[in-house]
Amino acid sequence: MRRKTIWVLSILFMIFMLVLFIVYLIKGDSSRWQVALGGVAVSALPLLLLRLKPVPFNTALIIGYYLFLFCTTYLGSIESFYLHFKWWDSTLHLYKGGFVGFAGIPLYKMIVPARVRNEVSPWLIFLFVFSLPVIATVFWETYEFVGDQFFTHTMQMGGNKDTMLDIIFGMAGGLIVAVYARVRRGRD
Numbered sequence: 001m002r003r004k005t006i007w008v009l010s011i012l013f014m015i016f017m018l019v020l021f022i023v024y025l026i027k028g029d030s031s032r033w034q035v036a037l038g039g040v041a042v043s044a045l046p047l048l049l050l051r052l053k054p055v056p057f058n059t060a061l062i063i064g065y066y067l068f069l070f071c072t073t074y075l076g077s078i079e080s081f082y083l084h085f086k087w088w089d090s091t092l093h094l095y096k097g098g099f100v101g102f103a104g105i106p107l108y109k110m111i112v113p114a115r116v117r118n119e120v121s122p123w124l125i126f127l128f129v130f131s132l133p134v135i136a137t138v139f140w141e142t143y144e145f146v147g148d149q150f151f152t153h154t155m156q157m158g159g160n161k162d163t164m165l166d167i168i169f170g171m172a173g174g175l176i177v178a179v180y181a182r183v184r185r186g187r188d
Contacts (some may be wrong), residue, residue, distance in 0.1 A: 002055040002062060006099050007048045009066045011044035020078065039073040056106040064099055067090070090160070091170045096140075097133040097173020104132040105181055126182035133174025137167050 009089050017039035024033035041112050046065060049055050056150075071092055075081045081088045112120060 002057070003050060004159075005059050005062050006049060006055070009062065009166065010043055010047050013066055013069060014040050017043060020074070024078075035073055035077040035172070039069065042069060042073070045069075056110055056169070057103060058106070059101055059107075060121055061099075064102070068099060070096060071095075089167055093137070093166045093169035094173040097170040097175075098177050099173070099179030100133040100136045101129045101142055101174045101181070104129040104177075122182055122185040125185050126178045129181045130178035131172050132169075133177070137170030137174075141166055 017036045021033050021036035021040060024030075024036055043066070046062065049057065070080075076088060076092065105125070108125050109117075112124075144166075145164070
């Protein structure tokens with residue numbers, strides 16, 4: 001089921017973004033065709049998961065990835081939700097923090113062998129699950145900063161305040177999931 005979900009969602013989203021790429025390329029709208037082209041690339045990334053046996057992420061997480069792509073690339077950038085709704089960016093950073101945290105749980109299970117998991121402190125999963133969204137947020141904000149310095153000048157329109165809010169919301173999403181993982185692990 002997971003493999004089929006990845007195939008179907010990847011192909012559908014790639015086709016959707018490819019159509020948008022062509023439409024905006026013909027219209028000469030460079031900011032939108034570039035986003036659509038990027039959408040084609042990031043929608044293909046989960047196809048790399050098909051090389052893993054088994055696919056470590058559940059169907060809900062896979063669907064959540066494409067929901068995030070739709071909200072960021074199409075609604076956020078192409079349909080300008082980032083400009084029209086002040087809360088859009090922070091909400092997506094909160095979502096991203098939670099999403100990356102939830103992705104951290106199966107990654108933790110892949111890294112820590114089952115035979116030793118019960119011997120490991122439940123705080124380790126808390127730290128691991130919390131650290132991934134923090135790192136992802138730092139990488140993303142670095143990408144925005146570098147992109148604005150050399151290319152677009154539009155990703156951090158709110159300057160330092162935008163960056164700090166993005167970091168806070170990304171960390172908050174990760175913290176919520178890390179607490180969940182710690183509580184859940186404490187019961188096991």
